[in-house]
Amino acid sequence: MFYIHCPYCGEHREEEEFHPKGEAHLIRPADPENCSDEEWGDYLFFRDNPRGIHHEMWVHAVGCRKFFNITRNTVTYEILETYKMGEQPTFTAEHPEGRPSAEADQASLREGVRA
Numbered sequence: 001m002f003y004i005h006c007p008y009c010g011e012h013r014e015e016e017e018f019h020p021k022g023e024a025h026l027i028r029p030a031d032p033e034n035c036s037d038e039e040w041g042d043y044l045f046f047r048d049n050p051r052g053i054h055h056e057m058w059v060h061a062v063g064c065r066k067f068f069n070i071t072r073n074t075v076t077y078e079i080l081e082t083y084k085m086g087e088q089p090t091f092t093a094e095h096p097e098g099r100p101s102a103e104a105d106q107a108s109l110r111e112g113v114r115a
């Protein structure tokens with residue numbers, strides 16, 4: 001048994017209250033009618049499976065029922081952070097020790113809301 005921090009409820013709850021929903025930060029093609037079959041197929045079916053830091057979408061199914069993201073190390077299973085939808089992760093593959101806050105804020109502004 002381990003505990004996951006829900007960023008909406010603001011508390012650690014038992015893992016059984018949550019369900020994983022796959023890779024986070026997928027970007028839907030802006031114009032599905034005019035994208036190639038390969039682009040649409042990539043969006044629908046293909047997911048990254050990295051060794052190390054990975055961003056995943058989870059849902060607090062038995063709690064607030066809200067979706068949020070988790071940054072998890074797939075080697076150690078350590079959860080590095082949880083954050084609300086639309087927010088950017090502090091820990092990334094490029095910055096495994098955490099991004100400087102100013103840089104993270106700038107990236108968040110550039111990239112806008114991604115879910």
Ligand SMILES: [Zn+2]
Nearest residue numbers: 006009060064
């Ligand atoms: Zn919750």
